[in-house]
Amino acid sequence: MSLTLENLSRIVDGVDYIRNANLTFEAGSFNVLLGRTLAGKTSLMRLMAGLDKPTEGRLIYNGNDVTGQSVQRRNISMIYQQFINYPNLSVYENIASPLRLAKMPESEIDRRVKETAAMLRIEPLLKRFPLELSGGQQQRTAMARALVKDATLVLFDEPLVNLDYKLREELRAELRDLFRERQCIAVYATTEANEALALGGTTTLLHEGRVVQSGPVMDVYRKP
Structure with a gap:
């Protein structure tokens, strides 16, 4: 490749x-x-x-x-300077959003979200919302959303x-x-x-x- x-x-x-x-x-x-x-x-x-x-x-x-x-x-996935997360969605749903658009099975979405969150050390934050996170946690969430779909x-x-x-x-x-x-x-x-x-x-x-x-x-x- x-x-x-x-x-x-x-x-x-x-x-x-x-x-x-x-x-x-x-x-x-x-x-x-x-x-x-x-x-x-x-x-x-x-x-x-x-x-x-x-x-x-x-x-x-x-x-x-x-x-x-x-x-x-x-x-492709692109990650920007700004913390671009959906404020009305939990961390879990932010990460899952591109997989839902791709209409993946729920079990595969759950596996990928948890695996990617663990990799970026935000697994304990999955139920929180972006405004409850620090700057670093918000950027990790944005990175997880970009990486979860295996671009x-x-x-x-x-x-x-x-x-x-x-x-x-x-x-x-x-x-x-x-x-x-x-x-x-x-x-x-x-x-x-x-x-x-x-x-x-x-x-x-x-x-x-x-x-x-x-x-x-x-x-x-x-x-x-």
């Missing part, structure tokens, strides 16, 4: 959001997009998700061209930026451990070089919509 970006560009009103990006992401990999604000990280992830269409280039998934495929037909591509758009330092360190470590056990493609956007170093994996450096460098994080760090 792999996702390849071939000469991918998105140009809006003459402005390069992304220009000629060529990247390949492999199954089981953890990939960091590093760049300052407006470098093109979110634009690139929106193209990968199918939320936006490229002006030029192709997206190849497992050898198949999915460039024009809608987001609804792609097995083949998981996109993290600066998911820890609104948390305090201690919580960020804790969740970074959890993310590294979590994706060692999964065979999906994980892509994580950040403005912080220290965060890219802490997360490890592959780092792609973006600047003004262009890929400047990509490779193992320590190679990018030592030989910029």
